[in-house]
Amino acid sequence: MNIGDAAKASGVSAKMIRYYEETGLIPPAARTAAGYRVYGDQDVHMLRFIRRARDLGFSVEGIRELLGLWRDRDRHSADVKRLALAHVAELRQKIRELEDMATTLETLAQHCHGNDRPDCPILSELEAPTSRRVRPDIR
Amino acid sequence: MNIGDAAKASGVSAKMIRYYEETGLIPPAARTAAGYRVYGDQDVHMLRFIRRARDLGFSVEGIRELLGLWRDRDRHSADVKRLALAHVAELRQKIRELEDMATTLETLAQHCHGNDRPDCPILSELEAPTSRRVRPDIR
């Protein structure tokens, strides 16, 4: 199987397969005499694994660890669980940050008239946070 | 005021101030005879504006538009509001994606024994996903 077929079968683009090989996330593929990379079902299996881990937001480094455990028949599921929950914590942290941004902005927008006048609490807040200006900016 | 002082006063690193100037987000600063950039209170004001917009997750492009409106005395607050709410929508979209990831992963982790045995539903799911349903039909 050439790289294009492996890409189609795994959902990982040929570009990224080469990148993953180059960065050592996956072992170098076998080659034909002409230098073409050759993949088997096992390789596609691994690529699909990687694809799904990325869909779950794991970084390439995280996937490296997951792959290590995946290949380790003597792994402890506790290690996998720990990795997963650590990632969940990161996700939740990120979510909190985005949520804070969104609610802040939404609150500001609620107080913005949204008409053809220039005064707007969103810009005021960006100008000087926490201490909302009492008068509009007259320059 | 030199760039270092402007950086301290605004919370935007000197590095980024130069970058913003280079990319045209902010106008070129005045220079001393020796080529040092010189900043005034007005400039620091603008840099703080940028800093806060970034804290709210606006992209540099978004900030460019915000700055335009900020400087436009004849702006319509409706335009600001529209910009802000569009950004809120993006944030919420991103939050939904991360939330889906976290929920999926958390559910899988709940079913993982987390002991010294190798079998683990997290790895199983990554190998061959059983269900694409990521969260109960809340929406």
Next chain:
DNA sequence: GCTTGACCTTACCACGGTTGGAAGGCTTAT
């Protein structure tokens, strides 16, 4: 045979946003 088109190869450039460093000039205080 020979051409065509689809594939493969490596090697670059780009993005966004930020950080780091190197090499050299300027300012200020000692």
Next chain:
DNA sequence: ATAAGCCTTCCAACCGTGGTAAGGTCAAGC
């Protein structure tokens, strides 16, 4: 005069992905 601490420009890197160019290879059809 010299040291320190600024400043300047330029160049590289990060992540993950996409693109593009120049060339090699394979299988088909004529």
